[in-house]
Amino acid sequence: MQDREPSLEFRGDVAFLTLRRISQHNRIAPDDCTVIGGHLRQAVAREGLRALVLTGAGDKTFSSGYTLGAIRDQLDSRFEDMLDELERFPLPTICALNGSVYGGATDLALCCDFRIGVTGSRFLMPASRIGLHYYPGGIRRYVTVLGLAAAKKLFLAAQAIHDEEMLRIGFLQEVVDRQDLMAAVERYLEGIRACEPAVLRTMKADLMQVAAGRYDEAALRAHYEASLRSEALAARLETLAARP
Numbered sequence: 544m545q546d547r548e549p550s551l552e553f554r555g556d557v558a559f560l561t562l563r564r565i566s567q568h569n570r571i572a573p574d575d576c577t578v579i580g581g582h583l584r585q586a587v588a589r590e591g592l593r594a595l596v597l598t599g600a601g602d603k604t605f606s607s608g609y610t611l612g613a614i615r616d617q618l619d620s621r622f623e624d625m626l627d628e629l630e631r632f633p634l635p636t637i638c639a640l641n642g643s644v645y646g647g648a649t650d651l652a653l654c655c656d657f658r659i660g661v662t663g664s665r666f667l668m669p670a671s672r673i674g675l676h677y678y679p680g681g682i683r684r685y686v687t688v689l690g691l692a693a694a695k696k697l698f699l700a701a702q703a704i705h706d707e708e709m710l711r712i713g714f715l716q717e718v719v720d721r722q723d724l725m726a727a728v729e730r731y732l733e734g735i736r737a738c739e740p741a742v743l744r745t746m747k748a749d750l751m752q753v754a755a756g757r758y759d760e761a762a763l764r765a766h767y768e769a770s771l772r773s774e775a776l777a778a779r780l781e782t783l784a785a786r787p
């Protein structure tokens with residue numbers, strides 16, 4: 544299959560964003576950041592969408608990170624802006640890691656709400672080895688999602704870790720055999736579909752704000768109180784109450 548820019552495909556109520564540079568382990572090219580940003584905006588505008596799945600083509604690597612030869616001259620705000628946009632995506636996001644993950648692609652995965660990986664895969668954050676001090680958003684995500692101890696190990700020891708450790712530190716929520724990856728994704732999608740869409744939006748936004756340490760208690764309370772008064776809650780409770 545010919546290498547090309549990341550693709551976006553809608554399957555029912557789910558958007559699939561796929562990295563497609565298989566021969567180069569799905570490296571992220573500078574222009575891919577703009578393409579991914581455009582895909583995210585297209586997905587947000589899609590009526591009835593319930594979730595976004597980010598994955599990679601091929602069966603070896605989710606992504607080998609940013610293009611090594613472009614780091615000195617083209618690692619600009621496009622990369623950080625794209626990551627922040629993915630992190631702020633209003634609907635649930637699932638990263639289906641079809642293989643190993645390196646460098647900036649580890650942060651790309653951290654921008655998603657859920658990460659499901661495959662047995663036998665590895666993770667490497669080589670920034671310090673190559674002399675790159677990480678950008679603020681990446682450091683923040685490592686610490687808030689994985690915790691300081693794990694972030695220190697990954698950034699400061701820069702050693703590869705494997706599937707079991709990825710699971711243990713909370714980088715992955717699940718590890719499955721490769722052939723079961725999309726079935727595992729589907730289980731998450733079923734869970735998401737069973738939830739009230741408006742509540743998922745406000746809950747995700749509030750969780751992100753609390754994690755970032757800049758939340759407004761009154762705004763969180765307003766979301767809670769609005770849901771107590773919502774027709775959706777009343778209808779769902781009525782359905783539950785009517786069960787034998």
Ligand SMILES: C/C=C/C(=O)SCCNC(=O)CCNC(=O)[C@H](O)C(C)(C)COP(=O)(O)OP(=O)(O)OC[C@H]1O[C@@H](n2cnc3c(N)ncnc32)[C@H](O)[C@@H]1OP(=O)(O)O
Pocket residue numbers: 566567568570571604607608609610611612614618645646647648669
């Ligand atoms: C802020 C963000 C920072 C970052 O993201 S820094 C980048 C961090 N990533 C890495 O350090 C990983 C770099 N890649 C590798 O270490 C290896 O690759 C792999 C372990 C992923 C795979 O190794 P193997 O199976 O031996 O394949 P191969 O011959 O090294 O790669 C096949 C082709 O893919 C190109 N490639 C792979 N990753 C990148 C990359 N990140 N940027 C640019 N090219 C890449 C290679 O050069 C080569 O290319 P050709 O076939 O032309 O020789």
